[in-house]
Amino acid sequence: MSEQRRAGRDPGPPAPRPKPQPPTAPLRVVPSAGRVDGGEPGGGARGGGGRTASREGADAGRRTAPSGAAPAGQRARGRRRRRRRGTGRLPDRAVVFVGPMAAGKTSLGKRVARELGVPFVDTDAVFVRRHGPIAAFFETHGEPEFRRIEAEVIAEELALPGGRIVALGGGAVITAETRRRLAAHPVVLLLTTQEAVLRTANLAKRPLLRDDPEAWGRILEERRPFYEEVADVTYRTDRATKEQLARRVARWARGFSQKSGVAEHGGAAKQKEQEQE
Numbered sequence: 001m002s003e004q005r006r007a008g009r010d011p012g013p014p015a016p017r018p019k020p021q022p023p024t025a026p027l028r029v030v031p032s033a034g035r036v037d038g039g040e041p042g043g044g045a046r047g048g049g050g051r052t053a054s055r056e057g058a059d060a061g062r063r064t065a066p067s068g069a070a071p072a073g074q075r076a077r078g079r080r081r082r083r084r085r086g087t088g089r090l091p092d093r094a095v096v097f098v099g100p101m102a103a104g105k106t107s108l109g110k111r112v113a114r115e116l117g118v119p120f121v122d123t124d125a126v127f128v129r130r131h132g133p134i135a136a137f138f139e140t141h142g143e144p145e146f147r148r149i150e151a152e153v154i155a156e157e158l159a160l161p162g163g164r165i166v167a168l169g170g171g172a173v174i175t176a177e178t179r180r181r182l183a184a185h186p187v188v189l190l191l192t193t194q195e196a197v198l199r200t201a202n203l204a205k206r207p208l209l210r211d212d213p214e215a216w217g218r219i220l221e222e223r224r225p226f227y228e229e230v231a232d233v234t235y236r237t238d239r240a241t242k243e244q245l246a247r248r249v250a251r252w253a254r255g256f257s258q259k260s261g262v263a264e265h266g267g268a269a270k271q272k273e274q275e276q277e
């Protein structure tokens with residue numbers, strides 16, 4: 001247990017109530033080194049220095065007991081329980097899902113939104129509502145025109161305020177403007193394997209795979225640097241059920257706002273975490 005929390009147990013004289021902190025008070029964010037469990041913000045045994053520094057920042061100002069409050073031990077138990085459940089505040093902006101085709105951005109994104117009680121938007125679906133099926137659009141207008149409109153749709157969606165989940169199309173990150181916009185958002189990268197995709201995905205809806213399903217792995221490798229550039233956390237969707245992942249990602253998203261200070265930093269100091277499985 002840290003010195004900080006031990007200090008919290010000392011009954012001592014009643015102390016003045018700490019000033020409430022703004023939800024996005026700037027926190028020190030240091031990129032975490034190595035693999036950490038993205039599902040347990042602040043609780044992973046292998047967490048990097050950034051998580052520790054951030055958690056200390058988040059706890060600062062809550063060290064002394066308000067008079068008439070529950071005993072210190074009870075408060076500490078409550079804090080641990082809230083951390084496990086991840087009842088922090090969601091960022092008041094879109095939490096964005098990126099990743100290769102058929103990694104699960106849409107299906108997992110919907111579940112996470114339900115878990116968090118926030119709206120869900122899929123930018124592919126917005127495109128389809130406005131311009132019809134993507135495969136047909138590719139044939140008639142070509143991929144560059146698709147990318148241009150896709151970037152516009154994403155810009156519109158990311159500009160909207162409020163906590164929400166936005167799932168992007170698999171190739172959205174190849175557009176530089178989109179990557180720049182993502183710097184100000186918590187971004188979840190979903191990865192999987194070609195074998196899992198060929199087993200579960202509806203290839204007819206995916207024009208880049210329809211004639212050459214094996215292209216999935218090649219396209220992923222071409223895009224990997226872009227995915228890694230924008231991602232704050234990575235989850236493998238071939239190693240856990242949708243239900244398990246939805247709970248983990250929701251917990252991560254709730255924890256993110258407490259430690260990132262994305263509003264101030266515009267994502268410049270994003271933490272990188274990786275789901276350990």
Ligand SMILES: Nc1ncnc2c1ncn2[C@@H]1O[C@H](COP(=O)(O)OP(=O)(O)OP(=O)(O)O)[C@@H](O)[C@H]1O
Nearest residue numbers: 101102103104105106107108170200237240241242
């Ligand atoms: N653990 C999992 N998490 C998410 N999806 C999963 C999982 N296991 C299997 N799937 C399945 O993977 C398939 C692809 O999911 P989905 O359509 O959500 O992918 P996507 O990333 O949105 O693809 P696209 O880039 O084409 O939009 C779905 O049939 C989904 O049910």
Ligand SMILES: O=C(O)C1=C[C@@H](O)[C@@H](O)[C@H](O)C1
Nearest residue numbers: 101124134169170171206207
């Ligand atoms: O990976 C891609 O390039 C694509 C993925 C889908 O989500 C759609 O956006 C479209 O089929 C293109």
Ligand SMILES: [Mg+2]
Nearest residue numbers: 105106124167
């Ligand atoms: Mg999708």
